[in-house]
Amino acid sequence: MQNETIAALSTALGESAIAIVRLSGPQSRRWADCLFRGRRPLAETEPRFMSHGRLVDERGEPFDEVLAVWFAPGRSYTGEEMAEIHCHGGNMAARLCLERLHALGARPAKAGEFTQRAFLSGRIDLAQAEAILATIRARSEAGLKAAQKSLAGDLSRRAATLREKILDLSALVEAGLDYPDEELPPLTGPELVEELRSLSGEAHLLFDRCRTGLLLSQGIAVALVGKPNVGKSSLLNALLARPRALVTAVAGTTRDVLEAPLSHRGVPLHLLDTAGLRVPLDEVEALGIDRTMEALERADLALLVLDGSAPLDDDDRRAASRLVGRPHLTLVNKSDLPHRVGDDEARALSPSLGVLRLSAREGEGIEALKETVVDTVVGSGLLDEALNASASQLEELRLARSALDEARRLVREGLGEDVAAANLTEARSALDRLLFLDGDDALAERIFSRFCVGK
Ligand SMILES: Nc1nc2c(c(=O)[nH]1)N(C=O)[C@@H](CNc1ccc(C(=O)N[C@@H](CCC(=O)O)C(=O)O)cc1)CN2
Ligand SMILES: Nc1nc2c(ncn2[C@@H]2O[C@H](COP(=O)(O)OP(=O)(O)OP(=O)(O)O)[C@@H](O)[C@H]2O)c(=O)[nH]1
Numbered sequence: 001m002q003n004e005t006i007a008a009l010s011t012a013l014g015e016s017a018i019a020i021v022r023l024s025g026p027q028s029r030r031w032a033d034c035l036f037r038g039r040r041p042l043a044e045t046e047p048r049f050m051s052h053g054r055l056v057d058e059r060g061e062p063f064d065e066v067l068a069v070w071f072a073p074g075r076s077y078t079g080e081e082m083a084e085i086h087c088h089g090g091n092m093a094a095r096l097c098l099e100r101l102h103a104l105g106a107r108p109a110k111a112g113e114f115t116q117r118a119f120l121s122g123r124i125d126l127a128q129a130e131a132i133l134a135t136i137r138a139r140s141e142a143g144l145k146a147a148q149k150s151l152a153g154d155l156s157r158r159a160a161t162l163r164e165k166i167l168d169l170s171a172l173v174e175a176g177l178d179y180p181d182e183e184l185p186p187l188t189g190p191e192l193v194e195e196l197r198s199l200s201g202e203a204h205l206l207f208d209r210c211r212t213g214l215l216l217s218q219g220i221a222v223a224l225v226g227k228p229n230v231g232k233s234s235l236l237n238a239l240l241a242r243p244r245a246l247v248t249a250v251a252g253t254t255r256d257v258l259e260a261p262l263s264h265r266g267v268p269l270h271l272l273d274t275a276g277l278r279v280p281l282d283e284v285e286a287l288g289i290d291r292t293m294e295a296l297e298r299a300d301l302a303l304l305v306l307d308g309s310a311p312l313d314d315d316d317r318r319a320a321s322r323l324v325g326r327p328h329l330t331l332v333n334k335s336d337l338p339h340r341v342g343d344d345e346a347r348a349l350s351p352s353l354g355v356l357r358l359s360a361r362e363g364e365g366i367e368a369l370k371e372t373v374v375d376t377v378v379g380s381g382l383l384d385e386a387l388n389a390s391a392s393q394l395e396e397l398r399l400a401r402s403a404l405d406e407a408r409r410l411v412r413e414g415l416g417e418d419v420a421a422a423n424l425t426e427a428r429s430a431l432d433r434l435l436f437l438d439g440d441d442a443l444a445e446r447i448f449s450r451f452c453v454g455k
């Protein structure tokens with residue numbers, strides 16, 4: 001329990017209907033009562049019941065008509081005694097209210113301090129704190145739902161269950177190592193392989209669900225690339241259903257990378273239209289092509305755009321070669337014109353995940369493209385299964401997953417259970433870090449400092 005009582009504005013600054021000032025700590029209700037004048041003071045009302053009244057300044061003069069409420073310790077967001085004053089929005093009422101509270105002794109809250117107190121009082125763990133941050137930052141319905149699942153503890157629970165199973169298996173493997181001459185080995189080789197197979201399956205599934213969650217919160221970056229004039233910018237406009245990018249018949253129209261958000265089935269996409277790839281004619285074009293390559297680096301998926309109305313040429317082949325090793329789809333554009341590029345030819349150009357025919361000009365195949373993009377990156381089955389996780393939590397899952405795979409391979413190939421035991425330990429410590437079990441204060445500070453003041 002913290003001794004200091006903190007206060008902050010919990011709603012965004014600026015003109016709004018209502019502004020909420022929050023207090024947390026032992027003096028919350030008392031100090032709220034110093035400026036609140038209702039039918040009864042909060043001290044005489046039931047917790048969690050809104051009371052109507054006025055706020056008064058130090059001379060007793062009213063300055064706003066408000067609603068106020070208090071929460072008992074153990075039954076509040078922070079787990080401490082809390083009070084809230086719901087003022088009118090705008091810049092003045094909440095500011096005067098806060099100034100009064102600070103004059104009474106309430107300390108201005110630091111970024112994320114309310115949530116930090118919820119963590120310190122044991123009401124939530126750090127994975128749930130991450131989920132609260134993701135809830136506030138969600139940019140799509142699917143992202144919001146994934147965050148709420150993690151807030152309900154889904155990620156922590158599943159990771160903790162997996163960690164327990166790994167610990168149990170480690171104990172068995174190490175018992176076998178310590179007493180190699182025992183008559184009955186605690187686990188036979190095939191049994192161990194089977195156990196490891198099931199653990200690695202769970203780790204893979206959890207990783208995929210969290211990867212989906214991360215994509216939902218960050219958005220899927222999709223880069224449109226190809227040689228000049230194939231219709232990349234036209235495609236961007238068709239996807240957005242508005243003329244965002246300049247389109248001309250001149251090759252080399254797009255110079256900078258154009259970015260535009262789009263949401264499909266609740267999944268946020270982040271589209272990147274790029275300068276056409278070819279041997280540059282001048283310095284401006286060369287710089288534009290550098291940016292195309294940077295966009296490719298950032299992209300979760302690339303769309304290789306081809307002009308289906310003209311035979312493929314060396315520029316197409318060079319553009320395709322930039323995509324080797326990157327997940328991409330091949331789009332044969334201008335399907336409203338006579339076809340000059342066969343499906344097989346398009347497929348032979350690069351190891352892409354699929355070939356789609358479309359017409360940016362006529363809008364043909366655009367819906368199918370959006371659908372394919374989401375399915376390719378997220379996997380349609382996983383959308384409802386998404387769990388929110390931070391980038392570093394996902395990294396720990398990746399480590400746990402490959403350590404389990406490695407242990408399984410070693411045992412299957414008879415390469416020694418001692419090495420497998422080391423891999424199990426590695427997997428377990430990755431999950432320890434994911435669950436923030438090592439109690440690293442600096443890490444907690446880092447999480448809460450990403451919150452806004454008042455949360
Ligand atoms: N006005 C207002 N709206 C808000 C919040 C708030 O603090 N104030 N929240 C936050 O910023 C969110 C709601 N989150 C909350 C989470 C837990 C508890 C709470 O009292 N938990 C207790 C008791 C649970 C119960 O009795 O149902 C607990 O978990 O022990 C309250 C709010 C969103 N809306
Ligand atoms: N018939 C037809 N023409 C298209 C289609 N898509 C684009 N075009 C035309 O192709 C030309 C080039 O289109 P852009 O969208 O500017 O091509 P780009 O790939 O962005 O070109 P750069 O920015 O120069 O790399 C324009 O004249 C478009 O009108 C299509 O689906 N059908």
Ligand SMILES: [Mg+2]
Nearest residue numbers: 232233253254
């Ligand atoms: Mg363009």
